[in-house]
Amino acid sequence: MKGKVITFLGASESGKTLLIEGLITKMGGKIKNSSPGPTSSIKVYGAFFKDIPFYFIDTPGEENFIAELKWAMSVSDLGVLVVDSTVPVKYYIYRIFEMAKEIKLPLINFINKIDAEKTQWAQTICDLQDMLEILQIPVVYGFNTTQPLFLVDLVEKKKIIEENLKINYEKIPEMFDHKTQTLSDQLLEVSAEAKDEFIEKYLEEGLLTKDELIEGIKINLQNQKMIPIFIGSAYSGLGVGVFFNKILEFYPERSFPLINTNAGFGLTFKTIYDPYAGKLSFGRIFKGSFKADSKLITSQGKEEKYTQIFLPRGDSLEAVKEAKEGDIIVFAKVDALKTGDTFSTEPLKEALPVPEMPTPMFTLALHPETRADEDKISSAISKIKEEDPSLNFYRDEETRELLISGLGSIHIEKTIEKLREKYGVKVKTSLPRVPYRETIKKPVQGVIYRHKKQSGGRGQFAEVHFNVFPLERGRGFEFLETLTGMNVPRNYVPAVEKGVREAMEKGVLAGFPVVDVKVQFYDGKSHEVDSSDLAFKLAAIQCFKKALEQASPTLLEPIIELEIFVPDETVGDVIGDLNSRRGRVLNLEKEGKRTKIRAQAPLAEMLEYVVTLNGLTGGRGYFISRFSHYEEAPPFVAEKVIASAGAKSQEE
Template sequence: MGDKANTHTGAAGRATAADHPASVRNVVLVGHSGSGKTTLVEALALTAGAVNRAGRVEDGTAVSDYDEIEHRQQRSVQLSLVPLEWDGYKINLLDTPGYADFVGELRAGLRAADAALFVVSASDGPETMAGATRMVWEECAAVGMPRAIVVTHLEAARSDFEQMTRTCETFFGGDDPDAVIPLYLPLHGEPGHDGHAPVTGLVGLLSQRVFDYASGERKESEPDPDQLPLIEEARNRLIEGIIAESEDETLMDRYVSGEEIDYKTLVGDLERAVARGVFHPVLAAAPAAPGARQGIGTVELLELITGGFPTPLERAAPVVTTPSGDARTVNVCDPDGPLVAEVVKTASDPYVGRISLVRVFSGTLRPDDTVHVSGHGLADRGHEDHDVDERIGALSSPFGKQQRVLSHCIAGDMACVAKLGRAETGDTLSAKDDPLLMEPWDMPDPLLPLAIQAHSKPDEDKLSQGLSRLVAEDPTMRLEQNQATHQVVLWCLGEAHADVALERLRNRYGVQVDVVPHKVSLRETFADRSAGRGRHVKQSGGHGQFAICEIEVEPLPNGSGIEFVDKVVGGAVPRQFIPSVEKGVRAQAAKGVAAGYPLIDVRITLLDGKSHSVDSSDAAFQTAGALALREAAADAKIHLLEPVAEVQVLVADDYVGAVMSDLSGRRGRVVGTEQAPGSRTLVRAEIPEIEIGRYAVDLRSLSHGTGRFSRAYTRHEPMPSQLGDRMREQAQDVS
């Protein structure tokens, strides 16, 4: 694996359907923004013969061309599939965004893949590994996903392969740093005028062969005698690491006794250990020289993928139920089994319409099939449960901006499906006569609110459809129609996520929106007992209006709502008008009595009143009830109540002090802490919701990307008087 002669010719860029799951490799690339994932994908495509030396496909576009937003922002914002052919294998490379705001795209890639390549830059410091990248590594470890590491940017002046390898051992090795070991060491040429020696090739530690890329073609040779001592220590450590993970229990004893272990035995054990997810080789990659056919390390990486990464047959069968929840057993990756496929990404094409990227886990998908589309479990994010039969259109394999037609897609492979008008990301496709459902993958909770409104009347007409299509593509986004504040709110993962949402609304769906300040659902209540008299008397010829009522208002404990009590005696208010008074005071309570926020947690008691045999009416007593409540409020102290959330912050131990100090500065009350796995601490606090509108952004900055939090409404409680006065003034200015 990786130490073989360069006999591969690659493919001419054809994206054909795989014939058997054993010939498929699904690999997701993971790494922080700027680590070089997309550049590496393009280099692999060049080596596989899928693009020309200028990095272009047949139509002249780049293999990574997909979204105009990515070009403008100069960063990946969505998952993209790049299929390659190499040595008789089909390799589906899933390039994921490295920026934390698009972790939903990363999670989709992890769901669709069977192995992961963690891409790290040799010129970066350890801080880039300590945040989200390390957490994703731990997630992969929890499910046993095979992983390898690729060190990029070896051409940079400050690059240090050895130092980055040690950093990987620290952050990824955990209790077993000997499971993270290089397979190759970079070879350097003569230093330039700046003193930096460029990488010209690699030396294979197992084979002790040199792979020289200096000429633009990979050439294999024996190492110079003076190079052998430099690799001996690293080679011995690699062999010991492989033997430690070998399933042959006699191998270590034979090695310790001085026996020379056969090269093929070592390679076989290495490949099995990688496929089992217990050994994580480190490889090196550098850009191709101008005009070269191969980037440094790309052949070695393709050989690792085809030889060491597992086939889809080695992945456990997904948990499948019927839409009603009954368990079903599905064989592992059987092309002849019942159809079970999952939409891992949804996109819109201005000419084709909705395109769904689908991973097939069982069965075979064919063009023009009628399939059952099931979507369950995401109702809280604006995705209503749905079950519908749809006829799919053409199957294709994406490459740059091209869509190459496929005749079928077997279990273990991926394809783009056209014309699934109702399918959303996370939905399950199955046979129409045997509907099945896969549980949605774990997605982060969007916690940054973005309140929007249509810019004009034409935009208002298009807004609903644009928003529904937007959230259908991105299940990490939650759409809220807030009944309390009357705002349309898009809950996003961060500012960049919000910016992309706005740009897609504007450019893809033709909807101009304005961003407005996000409102929290404030409430009002009485601080003490008060009384009010409502008098509604009008006479203007014919039937007049006559209603008088007297009420008393008193505060109730938190969560009591509004309680109406009738204590009228002697028929001062006729029985038929008692409900009218209640309706009037409740209507006024909903409108508010001080700053326009709903009134809660009070008991309103009707004590007395007067009526007229002719002029009293339902409408008159409703008005009198409302007037009485407003008069009672005018003579009382009214508290503004703000919503309080329980917040749980999971953060690395190094940042606990800073997080707790920040929470206190937001009027938060820390109610407890507890240790969590991975040298992290869970901080529990109660904090006013008005103080955490941007906490998703601020926590990321405060914790260097290591923190995450959840929030849940607990109650409303009085707002500080100074802040309450300011909110009343703002309400009066608006009115």
């Protein structure tokens, strides 16, 4: 039978892991190492039920690791939203819903902890129906009387008796008949809307058969027209059996992007470097099969042999001889295989699409503590980047800092922890240096500099005459040669331009690169013996610096453009904070129950913005940023930056 993949989604401490482990146990699988708490990475479990291989993917419950959800959802047939009924519904659920909607992943809600003391599961259902812009209908409901809470199957309209994954039914107490019928009619009406023939029958007869009702739910689920709601308790097991049985009844057939080929192929969605097993590549097979002791070809065109393949069994891996369509396969020590690669049995002309990674929102500079750490960090970073493609590591050529960018402070903290504990690399962190620029505000003409050096033997002589002009912001640099006569041989012109460009690398205010200037080289003097390319280059450097000092130099600061997504009720606080950061709001756009704020702000004011935004929105806001332009820094900012640069220069 074809393997089925279900991803469990939800906020931290909602009970996802406990629900998965409970299901695995009920299916006869074994859990060797129960997960200790919140995780920053996805984990795959596997078990059989009625000869069908099931794979359950557990996902992180924190927004900093939302990229992990994207990878898991990209290979899943179905998503289960696990919601804690003892606390208010978290906005994270809405983010998950949005992602699922975008990639057309069918969703089911499992309202957890309904037997806990502080549960408000009925209110949780109402809150979800209000938050998510899609029809949500209970399939299983509960009644609480003087006796313990019992569950009702609204398809069968009977009381549920669970024995592990075996389900029996009893008649509902008469006092609950009316409420059950009302809820069942609601489910019937929604199910009838799935097909025209169902609608006609429902309007004529007021009913559907049980099979038609289930088919209607399946079609609506598959087409994302509804989210079936289940209630239960992962801790006690209440409702877990009926939840799983109902999933089997209307399990959706999700359509994935496929490749026109007869070859077997799949998508790699996770890479793990295990201290004992080495590199493990997790992928889902979408067509064909893969056998042990064979070869694969990646979407990068690389061919590699492998010895072992594994399938998830319980919370461990089991070596197998063959993995088939639908299975989650694990390749061991296949160096060519990277997260996001399509793997196949034959060369392919195209690759499967991969999820778009979220934009990093927080950046820090990494400083290895010792020389040994510096030697090891490149290899460690390469592996961490494979394990988490949402991280960006890069060296800023201007500041020469090694930077790490992630989705938030927790994302980066966990990565630094992994560097230390898994790879033995210790680093210190700091906020990155802001890449300021320098420019001029007024033109200067007739700037002359003579370079003359005589120390025995051949000397050095060059004289250059410059006019220097400011350019429009963003124009960069222009060099214009307008020499007349033969005071300067034309073969020295490239050396003069080279000297100016070298001088532009460090301005006269704080040592930042100079931009948006035009230099006119209009005259000079030379010596037939002592002039050289070097002499004219050195003269050009000093002449340009002299011109800068006379041309009202000023500091430019980088401005970034932001799209900030926040709940409607926090818009005022977020705008107020932006104003305090010298930000400018460009416009506001309503998107469902949230607002998108388009704004511009100085990069220097936004280095730790993600932390503030989390505080203002209760963790519900996020943003996308990109470089926009440079503009003149206010005097109080320029003075501070220049003073800081001067102090640093003295230290060095």
